[in-house]
Amino acid sequence: MDHGRSPGHRAGLTHAAVLSAARELLAEHGIAGLTMRMLAARLDVAPNALYSHVASKTALVDALLDDVLGEVAVLTPSVENPALGLHQLMTSTYDVLVGHADLVPLYLSRQGAHGPNALRLGEVTLDLLRRAGVPEPTASDALRVLIVYTIGFAAFTRHLPATGGSERRPSAAEMQSSFEHGLGWLLAGISDDHPDAQSHLRFASETEPKRPARK
């Protein structure tokens, strides 16, 4: 594989190139195809050459997920309607993660070394919660709940466990619909715990425009 290159010559790899090739590999061959050796082969490089640009495979996966998280749409801070902004942010995160569902379980099994994009999303969410009038002890709970709920649902969109009885596997569209229902319940519950909130979060799920089903 390694195109005629003697020990001293370099291939011109970069961290970004490795990351980008990893994303392609993941998209094409799924999670099973994402190995250091396959990645090296795709880059026409010896397997150990990758370690000049990536500390380890787990570091690669962490970087990969944060890279994906960078695609989440963080619209104008929605100062006027934080409730709607909250709903939009979670659904956008859900959409992006579903597009790379293989990555989530892999990320779950590691120490969550959170990248800058993940941190940014957490901060934006917390900010929206506060603006919606949710006071501090509850806001932290709500942040955790929303994150876990969204990521958990994204991880499950492919294979849902035990939906009871002999029912067939729910489609991606059904999963998205269930996700949206549950998100509405959560946002309503958060808001109902604090009736002095400036606007009911429940409002968001009703005014949100329909998204097209994923390809």
Next chain:
Amino acid sequence: MDHGRSPGHRAGLTHAAVLSAARELLAEHGIAGLTMRMLAARLDVAPNALYSHVASKTALVDALLDDVLGEVAVLTPSVENPALGLHQLMTSTYDVLVGHADLVPLYLSRQGAHGPNALRLGEVTLDLLRRAGVPEPTASDALRVLIVYTIGFAAFTRHLPATGGSERRPSAAEMQSSFEHGLGWLLAGISDDHPDAQSHLRFASETEPKRPARK
């Protein structure tokens, strides 16, 4: 390792013995220690001997998780108070899964070949939802949402991502508290969608006795 045993003699393994040894291995050495070869070594057996009792490693993991799920307390069907039964069932599931949090991400990454215990839990949950007065299109959504929420939270109890800013890692007790808050929001939201429900699910989270923090 293999105690003097010639090719023809048997070691007396059973499916249950393999499964039990796998649980011990998981508890002692974590997820990294759960390999077919380590498992064989612990049973004083050649690695390939396991394949007489287990089809593959993924089948082992599936069986392992369903075995764990068998520990979930399914109390008297709570005919009188389905709302409280629902809350109790989810918290029990959460507690059990948190005790084996390593298993969940591994389970997520596979095709969810659902064992009998998982199916039973799904059916019991759905039954409770119906008894609580939740009509059918919503009940399926609620079932999915509750399952995903509970399993997702269990998977995250060790490493929570992006709780925003530079806050330190939440403790297990904090995670449990957040889980319970979110569960209350969900149950309240489900019940509020159907005001004719025989009893507000919200009621459950208020009458539920305190559980001791996990060891």
Next chain:
DNA sequence: ACCTGAACACCGTTCAAGT
């Protein structure tokens, strides 16, 4: 600093035997 060659210490799984 970046890359190669070779190797180490593992994996899950299969195949041909033995009783």
Next chain:
DNA sequence: ACCTGAACACCGTTCAAGT
């Protein structure tokens, strides 16, 4: 049917070189 011995086709990672 259950187990061993040996092997296959992989892994991630390290170490000593080369330029």
